[in-house]
Amino acid sequence: MKKSKVLALAGGVGGAKLAxxxxxxxxxxxxxxxxxxxxxxxxxxxxxxxxxxxxxxxLGGIANPDTGWGITGETFRSLKRLQQYGxxxxxxxxxxxxxxxxxxxxxxxxxxxxxxxxxxxxxxxxIAPSIYPxxxxxxxxxxxxxxxxxxxxxxxxxxxxxPQVISLKFDLSSECAPSPGFMKALKASDLLVFxxxxxxxxxxxxxxxxxVREKIKGFQGPRxxxxxxxxxxAIKGPAGKILEELGHEVSCVGVAKRYxxxxxxxxxxxxxxxxxxxxxxLGMRVVxxxxxxGSDEEKRKLAQEILSLDY
Amino acid sequence: MKKSKVLALAGGVGGAKLAxxxxxxxxxxxxxxxxxxxxxxxxxxxxxxxxxxxxxxxLGGIANPDTGWGITGETFRSLKRLQQYGxxxxxxxxxxxxxxxxxxxxxxxxxxxxxxxxxxxxxxxxIAPSIYPxxxxxxxxxxxxxxxxxxxxxxxxxxxxxPQVISLKFDLSSECAPSPGFMKALKASDLLVFxxxxxxxxxxxxxxxxxVREKIKGFQGPRxxxxxxxxxxAIKGPAGKILEELGHEVSCVGVAKRYxxxxxxxxxxxxxxxxxxxxxxLGMRVVxxxxxxGSDEEKRKLAQEILSLDY
Numbered sequence: 001m002k003k004s005k006v007l008a009l010a011g012g013v014g015g016a017k018l019a020x021x022x023x024x025x026x027x028x029x030x031x032x033x034x035x036x037x038x039x040x041x042x043x044x045x046x047x048x049x050x051x052x053x054x055x056x057x058x059l060g061g062i063a064n065p066d067t068g069w070g071i072t073g074e075t076f077r078s079l080k081r082l083q084q085y086g087x088x089x090x091x092x093x094x095x096x097x098x099x100x101x102x103x104x105x106x107x108x109x110x111x112x113x114x115x116x117x118x119x120x121x122x123x124x125x126x127i128a129p130s131i132y133p134x135x136x137x138x139x140x141x142x143x144x145x146x147x148x149x150x151x152x153x154x155x156x157x158x159x160x161x162x163p164q165v166i167s168l169k170f171d172l173s174s175e176c177a178p179s180p181g182f183m184k185a186l187k188a189s190d191l192l193v194f195x196x197x198x199x200x201x202x203x204x205x206x207x208x209x210x211x212v213r214e215k216i217k218g219f220q221g222p223r224x225x226x227x228x229x230x231x232x233x234a235i236k237g238p239a240g241k242i243l244e245e246l247g248h249e250v251s252c253v254g255v256a257k258r259y260x261x262x263x264x265x266x267x268x269x270x271x272x273x274x275x276x277x278x279x280x281x282l283g284m285r286v287v288x289x290x291x292x293x294g295s296d297e298e299k300r301k302l303a304q305e306i307l308s309l310d311y
Numbered sequence: 312m313k314k315s316k317v318l319a320l321a322g323g324v325g326g327a328k329l330a331x332x333x334x335x336x337x338x339x340x341x342x343x344x345x346x347x348x349x350x351x352x353x354x355x356x357x358x359x360x361x362x363x364x365x366x367x368x369x370l371g372g373i374a375n376p377d378t379g380w381g382i383t384g385e386t387f388r389s390l391k392r393l394q395q396y397g398x399x400x401x402x403x404x405x406x407x408x409x410x411x412x413x414x415x416x417x418x419x420x421x422x423x424x425x426x427x428x429x430x431x432x433x434x435x436x437x438i439a440p441s442i443y444p445x446x447x448x449x450x451x452x453x454x455x456x457x458x459x460x461x462x463x464x465x466x467x468x469x470x471x472x473x474p475q476v477i478s479l480k481f482d483l484s485s486e487c488a489p490s491p492g493f494m495k496a497l498k499a500s501d502l503l504v505f506x507x508x509x510x511x512x513x514x515x516x517x518x519x520x521x522x523v524r525e526k527i528k529g530f531q532g533p534r535x536x537x538x539x540x541x542x543x544x545a546i547k548g549p550a551g552k553i554l555e556e557l558g559h560e561v562s563c564v565g566v567a568k569r570y571x572x573x574x575x576x577x578x579x580x581x582x583x584x585x586x587x588x589x590x591x592x593l594g595m596r597v598v599x600x601x602x603x604x605g606s607d608e609e610k611r612k613l614a615q616e617i618l619s620l621d622y
Contacts, residue, residue, distance in 0.1 A: 045417030075388060081410035085435045087417070095406040099392035102413070106356030106398070124396045 004030065004221075004307055007189035009134075011036045011202020012051045013068045013236050014228050015195035016058035017293040019129075021303030022193075023059050024296065028128035032185035033059075036197070037114065037133040038141035038170065038205030039152040043091045044082055046101035047108055050153065051202065052118055052133060053100060060125035068236060071096045090158045115179045132181035134206045139172040141205050152201060161238040165245045168200055170208045178209050186215045193306060194225035196291060198239040199258040200246070207262070216262045222311040223263045226291055226302070227252035230269040235292065253278045260284075265309065267291060315341065315532075315618055318500035320445075322347045322513020323362045324379045324547050325539050326506035327369035328604040330440075332614030333504075334370050335607065339439035343496035344370075347508070348425065348444040349452035349481065349516030350463040354402045355393055357412035358419055361464065362513065363429055363444060364411060371436035379547060382407045401469045426490045443492035445517045450483040452516050463512060472549040476556045479511050481519045489520050497526045504617060505536035507602060509550040510569040511557070518573075527573045533622040534575045537602055537613070538563035541580040546603065564589045571595075576620065578602060 006026060010019050010033055019033045036051045050069065057063035057071055064072040074094030083089040093101065100121060107117040113136040122131050143155040145163035155161060178186070197203055207213045216223065229252050234240040240250045248254040252268040256279040259266065266284040268275065269291040276286040287309065293299040317337060321330050321344055330344045347362045361380065368374035368382055375383040385405030394400040404412065411432060418428040424447040433442050454466040456474035466472060489497070508514055518524045527534065540563050545551040551561045559565040563579045567590040570577065577595040579586065580602040587597040598620065604610040 044413050045420050046413065075386065075406070077386060077406040078389060078410040078413070081407045082414055085410060085414040085432060087414055095386070095388040095409075096392045098406075098409065098413075099389045099396060102355050102357065102389070102409075103393055103396040103398055109356050121396060 004191045005185075005189045006031050006191045006193060006307070007185040008033045008193045008195055009197075009203060009206050010034070010051070010055055010195040011197030012039075012054040013058075015051070015197040015202060016055045016063070017299050018193070018195040018226060018303060019055055020058050020296065021293065021299030021301070022307075023129050024300045025304055025307070026129070028130075031129040032181065032189065033129060033131045034134055034179075034182045034185065034206065035131060036202045036205050037135060038139055038201070038208075039156075040140070041091075041151050041153050043093065043101070044087055045105070046093075046098070047105045048091070048093070048101050049104065049114070049118075049133065052131070053097070055131055056100075056118070056122055056125060056127060059127045059129070059131070060122075062125070070094050091153060092157075113179070115181055130181055130185075132179045132185070134179060134182055134212070135176050135209045136179050137173050137176040139170055139176050139205060139209060141201060142169045142171055144169060156238065161241060165242050167246070168204065168242075170205060172208065172210075176210060178212055178215075182209075182212075186212075186219065190221035191307070191311075192216065192219050192221065192223040194223070194259065194263065196226040196228040196235065198228060198234070198237055198242070199255050200239070200242050201237075203258075213262065222265060222309075224265040224267060224306055224309070225256075225259045225263045226267045226306075227255045227269065227272070229255050230291060231271040251275060256282055256284060265311075267306070315502040316496075316500045317342050317502045317504060317618070318496040319344045319504045319506055320508075320514060320517050321345070321362070321366055321506040322508030323350075323365040324369075326362070326508040326513060327366045327374070328610050329504070329506040329537060329614060330366055331369050331607065332604065332610030332612070334440050335611045336614055336618070337440070339441075342440040343492065343500065344440055344442045345445055345490075345493045345496065345517065346442060347513045347516050348446060349450055349512070349519075350467075351451070352402075352462050352464050354404065354412070355398055356416070357404075357409070358416045359402070359404070359412050360415065360425070360429075360444065363442070364408070366442055367411075367429070367433055367436060367438060370438045370440070370442070371433075373436070381405050402464060403468075424490070426492055441492055441496075443490045443496070445490065445493060445523070446487050446520045447490050448484050448487040450481055450487050450516060450520060452512060453480045453482055455480060467549065472552060476553050478557070479515065479553075481516060483519065483521075487521060489523055489526075493520075493523075497523075497530070501532035502618070502622075503527065503530050503532065503534040505534070505570065505574065507537040507539040507546065509539060509545070509548055509553070510566050511550070511553050512548075514569075524573065533620075534573060535578060535617055535620070536567075536570045536574045536576070537578045537617075538566045538580065538583070540566050541602060542582045562586060567593055567595060576622075578617070
């Protein structure tokens with residue numbers, strides 16, 4: 001296995017799995033994980049960063065594998081009482097999870113950046129690699145649907161992905177820029193990996209941070225993407241449905257088309273081997289392997305295979 | 312029993328007991344409870360109002376009788392994790408209790424006053440009487456001790472009342488005024504009751520709200536105080552220790568001296584009957600009765616006795 005400085009871009013569950021794979025084999029100073037914060041939202045007055053939490057909890061070994069969100073073994077006593085107090089509790093937060101958001105909100109309120117807060121939370125959870133939000137500023141994903149605009153969590157959780165998606169857009173503050181850790185990693189890394197995350201809802205927000213797409217176009221090392229769509233379906237989440245509604249093919253080819261110009265190697269599952277030539281025609285090298293990461297061993301294996309590729 | 316519009320001034324546990332007694336016998340439109348907020352403090356970025364919570368939880372039937380704070384049957388999963396995140400967790404907050412502070416902080420952040428927030432929380436808890444904070448503005452009790460100035464919670468909880476108290480002072484904002492509900496009750500009530508709360512730490516902060524002392528001096532009906540000191544000891548809390556350290560007698564006489572000019576009838580326990588004449592010399596009528604409120608029946612009885620007095 002080559003020694004590489006890896007920059008992994010990730011959303012929630014799928015991204016966290018591959019990030020954990022890298023974490024199991026790389027030294028702590030050779031892995032940077034940059035996470036989508038387009039889904040961040042305030043609930044009950046607390047700053048919730050769903051994707052950062054999923055990555056943190058996964059690498060910290062406390063993620064609930066059954067739900068894809070939250071901490072394993074949770075209770076919901078605080079939420080139940082918030083509901084009694086008239087709070088609109090469609091967004092589930094467990095008692096332990098609540099502490100994450102309370103602490104984040106407290107530290108942000110004290111003037112810390114989201115990067116600094118994330119660093120503090122990760123240290124407490126004993127997480128070695130560097131996890132950074134894509135930006136320390138506001139960039140929110142807006143899902144434009146037939147029933148109106150909504151935040152991603154409103155779309156995903158409150159409306160269970162039911163409304164038809166017309167388009168996605170990003171609401172960003174004028175000062176929005178890549179977080180300092182992301183900037184540094186874009187310069188210092190020699191391998192860029194798009195984790196198998198939703199291209200619209202996890203990767204596009206990262207690319208929408210001003211300057212990021214250009215920097216990735218000019219990245220000094222190989223850029224590798226892993227398809228989150230296998231056999232015509234998303235492994236998890238609404239990627240398939242959104243691809244279809246936005247007029248794209250629900251396949252790894254549909255995903256690959258999103259990565260033209262910013263990706264050199266596209267990794268697809270064995271199940272999709274027959275689609276390899278279609279993707280090669282887009283100008284990317286294709287690698288066919290097992291991409292479904294059920295066990296930690298499978299996560300490690302996929303990460304190892306990515307690091308072992310002959311660039 | 313006479314029909315009276317009662318205004319009860321209360322701190323924490325002792326005040327809440329008598330407030331509950333009144334609540335058990337009065338119609339909802341005839342009882343106003345005004346609560347000390349000098350002990351309010353921010354913990355983990357959340358606005359905590361300890362005395363308001365004690366009164367609310369007591370009248371809502373969910374107060375933990377063993378601790379004197381918090382909700383019965385609590386768990387502390389959120390707090391434990393906050394500790395893991397590096398928060399200084401000397402102030403215990405249970406998971407259900409946490410919801411109160413999260414909701415209060417959220418509603419305050421949305422521009423509601425503490426009165427409005429308290430009203431919302433009370434409605435959710437099914438509490439009929441009107442409970443108001445003494446003020447919607449900042450008035451903090453500062454305990455000046457031999458080891459420095461501290462908030463009441465720092466003194467009471469963090470330092471377990473150990474430092475010797477030199478004096479008490481109040482840090483208040485320039486706009487500090489009685490809450491609208493308190494103002495209205497001062498005009499509309501025909502009976503004012505100082506609940507058996509700490510005269511320095513619960514009643515003095517209420518009296519320190521600009522204008523309150525004058526309004527109580529000119530109050531249109533009888534003003535009745537119940538001594539929180541029985542047999543030379545506080546029933547609960549540090550009242551005895553503070554009376555002593557500030558050079559006062561640790562007795563109901565020491566308390567009565569704090570109420571000269573603002574109280575007409577002073578109620579002491581049978582155990583202190585021998586001190587009645589000393590208090591009468593201060594210019595107050597003395598009523599001797601059972602003031603220890605263990606059971607709800609005892610709470611109701613004391614309240615009833617107060618309402619039945621011949622003014």
